[in-house]
Amino acid sequence: MRSILLTLLLAPPLAAQALSVPATVDTLANGLVVIVHEDHSAPIVTVNTWYHVGSGSEKTGRTGFAHLFEHLMFMGSEHAPYPQFDRLLEAAGANNNGSTTEDRTNYYESGPRSALALMLWLEADRMGWLLPTMDAEKVDAQRDIVKNERRQSYENQPYGKVADVMPPLLYPSGHPYSWPVIGSMADLSAASLDDVKDFFRTWYAPNNAAVVVAGDVTRAEVLELARTYFGAIPRGPAISYPTPSQPTLARDTLALLEDRVQLARLYYQFPTVRAWAADDAALQVAAQILTGSKTARLTKRLQYDDQSVTFVSARPDHKKLAGDFGIIAQAKPGVALPGIQRAIDEELQRLASEGPTAREMEQARNVIESRFLSRIQTVGGKADQLNGYFYEIGTPDGFDRDLSRLTAVTAADVRRVVARYLTGPRAIVSVVPEGKPELGAVRREVTP
Amino acid sequence: MTRLLLPAACLGLVGSLGAQVTTAPPLATAPALTLPAVDTARLPNGLTILTSRNDEVPLVSAQLLIEGGARTAATPPGLATFTAGMLDEGAGGRSALELAEAVDFLGASLGAGAGWDNITISVSGPKRTFGEAFALMADLVLRPTFASADVARERAARQAALLSAKDSPGQVASRVFARNIFPAGHPYHVDLNGDSASTAALDSAAVRTFWHRTADPRRAVLIVTGDVTPAEARQWATTQLGAWTAPAERTMIPPAATIAAAPTPATRVILVDKPGAAQSVIMIGAPGVDRESPDYPALEVMNTILGGSFSSRLNDILREQRGYSYGAGSGFSWRPVPGPFQASSQVRTNVTDSSLAVFFEQFRRIRDEPVDPVELERARNYLVLGALGDYETARQVAGAIGTSVVFGIPLSRTAEELVAMGKVTAADVQRVARRYLDPTRLTVVVVGDLATIRPGIEKLGLGPVEVQEY
Numbered sequence: 001m002r003s004i005l006l007t008l009l010l011a012p013p014l015a016a017q018a019l020s021v022p023a024t025v026d027t028l029a030n031g032l033v034v035i036v037h038e039d040h041s042a043p044i045v046t047v048n049t050w051y052h053v054g055s056g057s058e059k060t061g062r063t064g065f066a067h068l069f070e071h072l073m074f075m076g077s078e079h080a081p082y083p084q085f086d087r088l089l090e091a092a093g094a095n096n097n098g099s100t101t102e103d104r105t106n107y108y109e110s111g112p113r114s115a116l117a118l119m120l121w122l123e124a125d126r127m128g129w130l131l132p133t134m135d136a137e138k139v140d141a142q143r144d145i146v147k148n149e150r151r152q153s154y155e156n157q158p159y160g161k162v163a164d165v166m167p168p169l170l171y172p173s174g175h176p177y178s179w180p181v182i183g184s185m186a187d188l189s190a191a192s193l194d195d196v197k198d199f200f201r202t203w204y205a206p207n208n209a210a211v212v213v214a215g216d217v218t219r220a221e222v223l224e225l226a227r228t229y230f231g232a233i234p235r236g237p238a239i240s241y242p243t244p245s246q247p248t249l250a251r252d253t254l255a256l257l258e259d260r261v262q263l264a265r266l267y268y269q270f271p272t273v274r275a276w277a278a279d280d281a282a283l284q285v286a287a288q289i290l291t292g293s294k295t296a297r298l299t300k301r302l303q304y305d306d307q308s309v310t311f312v313s314a315r316p317d318h319k320k321l322a323g324d325f326g327i328i329a330q331a332k333p334g335v336a337l338p339g340i341q342r343a344i345d346e347e348l349q350r351l352a353s354e355g356p357t358a359r360e361m362e363q364a365r366n367v368i369e370s371r372f373l374s375r376i377q378t379v380g381g382k383a384d385q386l387n388g389y390f391y392e393i394g395t396p397d398g399f400d401r402d403l404s405r406l407t408a409v410t411a412a413d414v415r416r417v418v419a420r421y422l423t424g425p426r427a428i429v430s431v432v433p434e435g436k437p438e439l440g441a442v443r444r445e446v447t448p
Numbered sequence: 449m450t451r452l453l454l455p456a457a458c459l460g461l462v463g464s465l466g467a468q469v470t471t472a473p474p475l476a477t478a479p480a481l482t483l484p485a486v487d488t489a490r491l492p493n494g495l496t497i498l499t500s501r502n503d504e505v506p507l508v509s510a511q512l513l514i515e516g517g518a519r520t521a522a523t524p525p526g527l528a529t530f531t532a533g534m535l536d537e538g539a540g541g542r543s544a545l546e547l548a549e550a551v552d553f554l555g556a557s558l559g560a561g562a563g564w565d566n567i568t569i570s571v572s573g574p575k576r577t578f579g580e581a582f583a584l585m586a587d588l589v590l591r592p593t594f595a596s597a598d599v600a601r602e603r604a605a606r607q608a609a610l611l612s613a614k615d616s617p618g619q620v621a622s623r624v625f626a627r628n629i630f631p632a633g634h635p636y637h638v639d640l641n642g643d644s645a646s647t648a649a650l651d652s653a654a655v656r657t658f659w660h661r662t663a664d665p666r667r668a669v670l671i672v673t674g675d676v677t678p679a680e681a682r683q684w685a686t687t688q689l690g691a692w693t694a695p696a697e698r699t700m701i702p703p704a705a706t707i708a709a710a711p712t713p714a715t716r717v718i719l720v721d722k723p724g725a726a727q728s729v730i731m732i733g734a735p736g737v738d739r740e741s742p743d744y745p746a747l748e749v750m751n752t753i754l755g756g757s758f759s760s761r762l763n764d765i766l767r768e769q770r771g772y773s774y775g776a777g778s779g780f781s782w783r784p785v786p787g788p789f790q791a792s793s794q795v796r797t798n799v800t801d802s803s804l805a806v807f808f809e810q811f812r813r814i815r816d817e818p819v820d821p822v823e824l825e826r827a828r829n830y831l832v833l834g835a836l837g838d839y840e841t842a843r844q845v846a847g848a849i850g851t852s853v854v855f856g857i858p859l860s861r862t863a864e865e866l867v868a869m870g871k872v873t874a875a876d877v878q879r880v881a882r883r884y885l886d887p888t889r890l891t892v893v894v895v896g897d898l899a900t901i902r903p904g905i906e907k908l909g910l911g912p913v914e915v916q917e918y
Contacts, residue, residue, distance in 0.1 A: 006688060042502050042840045043479030079470045083768070086759050091826040092475050093833020112836045128468065144771030148727070152774045152794045158615035195471045205604040217481075257697035262611040294548035303544060306602055310608045333607050363552045370555035373507050377841040 019372055019403055021382050023212070023396040024219050029233040032127075034226045034384055035396045037065040038295045039379050045215030046110045046334040047119040048383035049127075050391055052210075053203035055183070056102040056176040056321055057242055064146070064183015067100040068200055071142040073107065074098070078129035080122055082138070092118050100181055103320040104391060114214040117225055120213070124229035127209065129347070130200055136193045141270025143188055148183050158261045159431050169253040169427035170324055175244050177322055205236020210390050214383035232282055246322040247271055249425035252443035257431045262312065264439045266337045267429040268327040268344070272421045273441050275318035275392055282413040283316045283325060283404040283421065288364040289356050289414060290314040290327070295363075298327070306343055308335050313384045320392070325422060337430050345423075352423050357416030368406050372399065451868040478833055481866065483859055484845045487678035491682065493692055494666035497685050498849055499678040508674040509572035510681075511846050512584060513853055516662040517565045519635035519707075519785060520714065521700040526642020526648045530606065531655045531662075533563040535569060537598045540587025544598060554570050556581035560588060564635065564783055565854050567662065572843075575675045579684060586688035589663060596652045606647050617722055618794070620918045621729040621895045624720055628891050628916075629788050630710045631736060636787065654743035665692045671849050674842035704784040710735035712889040716909035720918050721898040728800040728896030732807055733790035737781045737884055739855055745868035746876040747780060748885065753877065754814050754885075755779050755791055759826065761810050762791060770806070772799045784855060789884070797897050801904030804892065809911065811887040820873040832870045835862070 015380075023037040055066045089096050094111025109119040154160035163180045168370030172176035211230075213222045248271050273279050290298045291314040302309040312329040329340050376382050378401070389398030430440035449665065480653075489497040518528045536559060537544040551558045556573025558581065571585040608762050613619040630636040638646070670689070672681035712734055737747060748756075755762035755778025766776040772795045781787025795803040839845050852859045892910060906913050 011550065042837070044837045044840060079468070081473065083759065087826060088472055088716045090757055093478070093829050093836065095834070112478055112833045114476040114478045116476070121469060121473050135574060141771055145767055145774060148771070148774040148796060151796065153725040156617060156794065164483060164845060229469055293552045295545045295552070307604070309613070310605055332604065333611060358479065363549065366555035367552050370716070373505055377505055378841070379840070419836050432802050
């Protein structure tokens with residue numbers, strides 16, 4: 001069966017395709033949402049489960065807990081005690097993993113379709129019966145591993161310390177985006193078995209989760225298995241989700257890190273808007289126009305004309321509670337950051353006053369449309385995106401709606417959002433070689 | 449076990465079933481592996497065209513593989529990857545920026561890179577504009593500019609990247625590992641991208657000469673996958689690459705068999721200092737094994753048990769049991785000129801010596817004791833059933849075809865090898881471990897805070913300890 005429905009309309013090239021990844025949505029009595037996408041092109045299946053909790057639901061003093069909890073989900077459950085989870089899946093030819101962001105925690109199992117029942121059973125057992133085998137030793141073991149992860153991914157990596165320094169420059173104290181997802185070493189040390197139990201009972205209930213099954217399966221067989229394995233899990237208490245507001249900055253905030261690095265780096269982060277807010281799509285198009293290709297404004301200016309950087313990249317990060325927009329530039333050897341800063345500010349100002357050209361807009365649209373097609377080539381990629389749309393907009397097949405809002409963005413929209421969000425105060429982090437603080441970026445004395 | 453099959457519409461209305469399923473469900477019958485069909489054609493100029501159709505998504509991708517990667521006799525080191533990187537910095541009368549704009553405008557992506565054995569030029573994009581995108585790719589092959597100013601810009605960028613690589617302990621460890629495993633004169637002694645001295649020697653003339661001698665249609669294979677028919681692929685190739693002619697003088701590519709195997713000296717330890725490091729990067733290995741070895745299936749199973757999966761011994765002990773690391777693993781780098789066998793992890797500074805001891809214990813254990821039947825079965829299934837997901841996308845199919853081209857092994861061999869992996873015995877695992885994994889002939893590289901870790905490492909008595917700079 002062809003898993004992608006393309007309807008060709010009378011329109012310019014590329015901007016012609018209605019994109020759909022058909023999926024069914026069923027809700028079990030306990031509130032668990034089961035989403036099925038059939039794709040019979042390869043004999044494989046992915047089970048992708050999202051719990052609607054991330055570091056954004058953490059409290060001060062327990063940062064990093066959502067991610068630590070993700071690790072504990074692999075420590076065995078009542079009927080599949082540790083280390084059965086990984087071993088049973090590997091013996092079935094399947095891979096698995098999980099990840100945590102500010103807004104959600106996901107888990108997947110991916111492998112031959114013959115492992116479907118096993119995947120769903122294992123996922124159900126840890127959703128329903130995680131606590132009977134949980135103990136302080138397991139918490140300690142995974143705490144150590146997470147600390148190693150923190151060392152490997154941040155502390156022992158060049159520029160890794162930015163992950164700790166940037167969030168509190170942009171988000172006010174107490175805002176759940178003011179700390180990194182991985183959390184702090186001190187908070188990881190403080191997490192207790194009671195914290196684990198409370199967190200599980202609050203957030204890991206079927207009514208706070210959605211399971212997407214995509215691949216060489218039928219809806220009927222998935223629903224039968226889902227009911228059999230997940231049906232006995234009781235619904236959890238009503239959940240109150242965090243509701244912090246979108247912060248803004250009154251003036252530039254600034255930090256300078258001297259690190260064992262050869263090349264200086266500039267990090268900018270602007271407060272913007274949450275995911276799916278009115279200006280979210282235009283900010284994504286703006287990112288494409290700023291650094292999405294060699295001819296993009298900042299790339300051309302810094303990498304090809306000035307030749308002052310080794311790379312520059314812009315990334316809109318639109319999260320559930322708030323959004324921000326990051327720009328990173330890495331200086332050539334010996335180049336000071338204020339000059340790079342001036343060039344970036346000039347280009348942003350120019351885009352804010354003149355707006356993009358018609359050709360830039362068309363180029364950006366084509367690249368964005370093409371990227372949508374690339375994202376739906378694997379069942380794993382489709383499953384995760386179906387879960388993402390379901391969480392964000394309440395319907396899994398949000399591909400066309402998402403693409404439509406992006407292609408509807410006009411040059412005037414881009415001009416407006418750059419002027420509104422990317423020319424005002426921002427959080428600035430400079431990372432410079434040790435002993436060279438003079439290379440660091442500066443804050444604007446007067447905000448426009 | 450309670451099982452109910454209800455019409456889907458009723459599902460939301462039915463209450464909890466109340467019973468938990470307490471035993472793991474049995475696995476269904478495993479599906480069979482179907483390898484993608486490949487159509488072969490050849491143009492009069494010698495260019496081979498391999499097409500495999502997968503029209504699930506209206507995208508096409510083409511990869512032109514040209515023999516002549518970083519292991520050719522051409523100098524300086526890093527020339528192949530640098531030249532490949534220059535191809536899209538100006539071609540067919542378009543500047544780098546004009547080319548990029550044209551590609552973006554088609555919604556396509558175009559790029560080139562080099563590995564040890566090949567230069568690869570790749571283009572992918574929507575079916576409806578693919579003919580135009582393919583024409584841009586042909587510009588890269590036949591009409592690259594290699595302007596001096598562009599070469600100077602990219603050379604400076606590469607120097608900066610080489611400088612930056614010194615900051616990453618993982619990259620430092622990899623480079624020190626390679627230069628110690630493979631002696632001077634071996635193609636793998638120097639990094640794919642060369643070093644700062646070789647980069648300084650790169651200029652427009654060297655790049656142009658290398659490309660003209662390397663871009664030979666007789667040494668090239670065009671792999672086209674996605675929403676495409678063999679006839680369409682032939683048509684694009686004929687129109688755009690039909691006039692491609694062979695060079696008078698060709699880049700010398702020493703046959704893989706003529707590269708002398710790297711020596712395997714007695715186990716030694718090489719340390720690189722990174723004062724204050726929170727972790728130590730450990731890499732342990734030796735020159736690897738020929739991909740054509742009949743022991744290939746058994747080696748893959750052996751490695752899966754040792755360090756090739758999450759449940760493998762190295763990851764299980766170093767991460768799960770001891771909490772020394774975020775992960776540990778091992779693997780063979782299968783290349784026509786054998787790449788290294790390598791086991792690695794990043795471990796907490798104060799357990800560096802204990803971690804090294806674990807590695808060596810596990811190397812000895814897999815040689816000394818037959819593996820457990822459950823462990824063996826798990827590893828075999830992980831490889832054999834896991835391969836069912838290897839041909840899902842056009843990109844994966846292109847990659848599999850490319851690998852078969854590089855090794856000169858037909859794609860159908862994959863199926864035979866998977867059957868062989870499924871039959872590997874505990875005795876086979878022990879035999880290949882004893883033959884190829886000799887703890888007395890390994891090179892150990894550790895990048896970390898030497899003031900803290902050196903005494904403990906010396907006490908292990910693994911072999912002579914030497915400090916190197918990078």
